Amino acid sequence: MTQHFPALLIIVPLLSALAVSAMGWIDRRWCFPLAVASLGGALAVSVSLLVQVMAAGPIVYQMAGWSPPIGITYVIDYLNAPVLVVVLAAAFLNLIGAKVRIEAEFEEKLGAYLALYILFLSGMVGIVATGDAFNLYVLLEIASLTGYALIGLGKERAPLSSLNYLFMGTIGASFYLLGIGYIYIATGTLNMADISNMMPQLMGSGTLFLALIICMTGLFVKMALFPMHGWLPNAYSNAPSASAGLIAPLTTKVMVYAMVRVGLTIFTPEFTFSRAILSETIVWLAVGAIVAGSLLALMQRRLSRMLTYVIVAEVGYMVGGFWLGNKTGITGATLHIINDAAMTLTLFMAVSTITWKLGSDKFEDLKGLFGKMPFTMIGFVLAALAVIGIPPTCGFFSKWYLITGGIEAGQWGFVVALLFSSLVNAVLFFRIFEIAFFEPFAEGHGHHGHGPAMSEAPASMVAPLIIAALSLIVLGLYTGDIVTKLIQLAIPAGIA
């Protein structure tokens, strides 16, 4: 059975999404256990795949039994095995942490919500695992479509934000599709490995260069790289918390992964980084993203909105790191995919816990939270330290690689932007700590109506949060292993 694990990665969530949606009509009590079981199962499968890959190298799985260029393949290699584990673990933790909220907010539509949740996840997992350029598009659309729905049922402006997200998402995905079309014109195949085999003969091809630009543009829109980031803050901050905790950690990160995949596996690094002007432009865009994201985050007065701008800046980290085009930079970008997913997960889970008890995430409502919700705040602090980049949390180490990569490539703008953003992040989070630490808790302002006394959130919310927060330190301490045993093996030869 182990040889079928790459397929199980997708089948388990897909079948259980169907079962959950059916159970929503038959007996709602079964929905949640089923969802947890399926995500847990998929997580176990992904961990076992990671172990297999580390022991025996990449695994290729042929869907429908057709060999690569003819059929669709799934490829689990050093690059995506850790990403898969992180994606599934994040979704799993968030699901458990959000149980109370989901059951309270979507009572009637529990089945539909959980089914969408799992389908979104299976889309994400598929994007990460697939070895076929077109299959990636289909999965991208699954993830996007379910994402629009998960966001759309939020508060106030959520439908409008979600529709704007839909427009931008569709533009992004369509550009990617168009880029695949150009690749197909030039090579006649859709299999990633097959395309990269043909790349050496097509080095000077203008069509492929256009395809690269179009694919990348599409992915940049999807990952909200500055200046195409406009949809993200509204969509994420108005989404229901349970959805934000799923979508915010995964979407941008998986899109960055897709960028790495397209850049390294489809186009091969020799081609991707062959035009200095393109790399240079994109690195400067990333610098813009980092600076703009940080400054805009400073202007926000709501916790969740502030975090969305932090995400915009983080996207700049990863895109810039990748397009530095050297080994250190790409290592940093890939490492940051994993670390940033964990950090964002922790932050959004903490915000979800806070809003659940407090009913608000405006800065002025956060007074005295250290005293009232100590465990939640410990999780929040750890995540904040990781975002600022304080050792031994994982954020420090990926930033380390990114900055070193910038120095090696001589991209001083990028280095300065990273340091600047670390400082701004420190200001951002300490502003909140100050409010939560110094100001006394204002009794009686609008909390969620769970009894008169404000207290720590239920254990089912706090425990996953603390686990996520501790994972930040664990990831940090295992950076060496992750880099030498996985990421460096994933980066193809031919990169300085």
Added chain:
Amino acid sequence: MELLYSAKPLAAILVSFFVVPIIFSARSENVREAWTFVAALLKFAIVLSMLPFILKGGQIAYTVAEVLPGLAISFKVDAFGMLFALVSSSLWIVTSMYSIGYMRTLKEHGQTRYYACFALSLSATLGVAFAGNLLTLYLFYEMLSFATYPLVSHHQDREARSSGRKYLTYILGASIALVLPAMLIIYSQTGTFEFAPQGFMNGAFSQSTMTVLLLMFVFGFAKAGVMPFHSWLPAAMVAPTPVSALLHAVAVVKVGVFCVARVITGVFGTKMLASMGLGTIVCYIASFTIIVSSIIALSQDGLKRRLAFSTIGQLSYIILGIALLSPSGMTGGMLHIAMHAFGKITLFFCAGAIYAASGIKNISQMVGIGRRMPFTMTAFLLGSLSVIGLPPLGGFISKWNLVIGTLESGQIFFLFVLLASSLLNAAYFLPICYKAFFCTDEEAMFERKVNEVPTWCLVPLCITATCSVIFFFYPQPFLQLAKMTVATIIGAPMP
């Protein structure tokens, strides 16, 4: 040189780390404070158990995890680290005792958080002392910043808030903006962070780059309080006095100078710096800080603020000593870490005792207090004499070595700096003592009955004052450790 692999350094660091959950879950105050003592004694015992081996000229190494390829979180206990670890772990015991008296007398809130953060800070301090490479050093340096933030802003009022903000802005801002980039630049060129007796730069940089990098470190470790990155220190004096005492006379600021000293000796290498003449630049910066801070201290009326500026000046003694790059200068600088610690902590304890007993913070209101609190003020006198550097107190020994160091290196200018500063020290300390003891009855400002502070406060400050005296007559093992460090650096045989 013998190298021993042992988890003892890690154990010493983790002792106070593991006590944090226990402190949080303790049922009563007594249990909580008992555990603090257990941790402090245990920590001191572990450190002490490593001492004989180090004194024999050995080193103890331990690697926790390889976090980046070829770059590990690792510990290496050498003589210099041992010296610092001894000072901070022994003083934690005394401070814990003092904290109990002080915090209970003033009925401070949030004591559980206080003890927990204190324990964390000590973990971080020992981590810095035992760090085997620059990455580990930086890691614990940052950890210390965060662990001390709740202590500095303990009162949670407006003043504490703005001081806390200033504290973090300076410390964190400087370390992220200056130290981190400098580290990255060095790493990208040399590919290593492992401290070496003669540094590991090996001519990877030109002189101008070296200058910039060195200055980035000297200023970036803002805990060392080199001007103009000093003003967090007076601001941080809003903290409860035990915090000021241990952290801002011993742990935090000494971590700063320790880091600077480590970087100068272990990263750049003294020979390299001497050949490029970079030590002198640092000496001038330190001299400037020494003189200016002493003059500012003269004008301060708040006792703790005066002590703070005095600390800024004394820290730069250490940097000056190291940067002289001469054997005696370095010995003096390193020894001053210990001697100044015992002297200054006594002074802070006294300031806290006065405040706890009478509620007075300003020097101008302390006329005649020596009659009411004779033990405290005697200790204060001893402490100030030590800091000024007069015999028969420990401070004399370190200052003597510093003076010899300036002569050895032939830089007479700094000799005058030291002498001028000693005079200034005397000028801002001795009047306090004088006014406290010698005044007419009319001048005495204490109508109401002021008694000596509780025993829990009094005993610690007597202990540290006595230690200051003892170290004059018997400066071991600190002198030995400092000399061993210098011997390693200059490649001389072990003393």
Added chain:
Amino acid sequence: MRLLALIAVVLTGGLIIFHTGDLPDFGDPNSPASTHLSPYYLEHGEGDTHAPNIVSAVLADYRGFDTMFETTVVFAAGLACFFLLRRKTEPGDKPRMYRHLPTGVTLRIKSGGTFPEEDSTEFRRMDSHFVPHQIIIKNTCRLVIPFIQVFALYVVAHGHYSPGGGFQGGVLLAAAIILYAISHDLRRSIHRFSEKVAALSGSLGVFIYAGAGALCLLLGANFLNYEALGPLLGVDAVMARSHGILIIEIGVALAVMAVIVWIYYNLSSAGKHDEGL
């Protein structure tokens, strides 16, 4: 904003058009797209799957995994529309309108009054004041709908040999039901093909597809490798692929029909499931 949009659009268009020079001519049979991979499908497709319609063969077999997700996309859209729009009908404290069918009289029953049974044949609930009684349209549609459905089944079943397949057939089946909903009214349609049935058969349709794939996996072959079904169906490997295609086409048709109807229910009534358009 408009000017900016125009500039952006013209620039993008210009960039794309600028590169057309490198592209193969329209209809060039020697372009890489037509020479690398596609000849394999054309030359071996029928032999491999026993389906002369190569598009069906590629869709349902060679790239069957894509198509499974295509069906899932449809299902997800159905779920999304339901999730976003559906709301519970208000409790019965508002006045309701009923038409008495034999007489054509419209009744307004105040809240608290006795409402007719929901499935009453004499009374029909109305939401607007005027609903025309279109007997010609209704009866024509009634006549046409069975033919549409039979044709849809043909399209599904004959997808191997002619243009057609699960999606097309499913859409036709859905069109028949939507035609019924338009010509009669949404309530009647929901009464016959309820939301729950739609949702469940949507799941079931995708389940048939994914389940067939998973069955192959349980039988020891790769996911969606229908050859493994051969022993079960009592045919050889090539025919097993052919039958496999049929099975999943049926699943697709079921899912597409149910979900499109479901989406229509929600969109046309803005989630209230009342009389509809």
Added chain:
Amino acid sequence: MTDLLPLIAAKYNYWIYTILMMIGLYAMIAKNNLVKKIIGMNIFQTAIILFYVSIAYKKGATLPIIMGDGHGGGHGAIQAADYINPLPHCLMLTAIVVSVATLGVALALAIKIYRQYGTLEEDDINHQIRMQAGQ
């Protein structure tokens, strides 16, 4: 200009799809009405579908349903050049379904927005949001 015209004539499919796509894109960015934007989105997606389908075309070829009796007889080996490329068609079937699904969700969101604000004009909605924030 003399070189350009035959170039356009030989590759007119690309010109048509590009123009169509840009019309769609322009509508998505510049139009004020949300339904018009949705229509623009559909045009945009359709343009890409046309692009793919035009890749598949080969001069003188027929649709990819293999002629013959289907039982091994017929006229010998199958010539790939006789049939147009089936792969893009298959891909576009997927893309069409995706665009229909997206359209459905977009309309659902538009209905929800209309229910909330009573209008589909974007500047009206933004105005209302600003008014709410101002209060």
